[in-house]
Amino acid sequence: MTRAAVVRGGWVRVATAVFVAQLGLVQSGCGGPPPRQKVFSVKGRILAKGAPVGHAKLFLVPVGREDPEALRPRATTSSDGSFVISTYASGDGAPVGEYAVGITWRGPHNQASAKDANPAIGAEESGKDFGKDEGRFDLFKNRYRDPKSSGIKIKVDAAPTVVPDIDLK
The missing domain is CATH 2.60.40.10 (Immunoglobulins)
Incomplete structure (x- = not known):
């Protein structure tokens, strides 16, 4: 294997690792909707x-x-x-x-x-x-x-x- 092939293969691995890391960061920010808050009547x-x-x-x-x-x-x-x-x-x-x-x-x-809905409103309405x-x-x-x-x-x-x-x- 030539030195150029090793260097080229190394860059591919680095680029792939960077892409996967960025994808992981993006997905962690998109973890779905926030949890529901407790509600009261x-x-x-x-x-x-x-x-x-x-x-x-x-x-x-x-x-x-x-x-x-x-x-x-x-x-x-x-x-x-x-x-x-x-x-x-x-x-x-x-x-x-x-x-x-x-x-x-x-x-x-x-x-x-x-x-008809509410007799309290004015005649103009x-x-x-x-x-x-x-x-x-x-x-x-x-x-x-x-x-x-x-x-x-x-x-x-x-x-x-x-x-x-x-x-x-």
């Missing part, structure tokens, strides 16, 4: 001027965490305004912590008018046709959509949490 009710807000969507954003990958517990209210928070599975709850809350309300999908604009129309006029500016916070303890009624004006 969270229930509450949303009202508008004292009347139940049915079919509203709410989502929780951890306070003090700007991580876009952070968990976003969420819920949709029932016709009586009640909600049960979900994180991993329906109604399972949320991890312990303080959350800012965002809320949007488009009313029931099959309603003829917003006034009562004749709105949801049709094509359903995805954009928020009966709260986006006042509570952004958790940073909604002014609504929920604290989840390491026990079942019942949130006091959230009455929006």
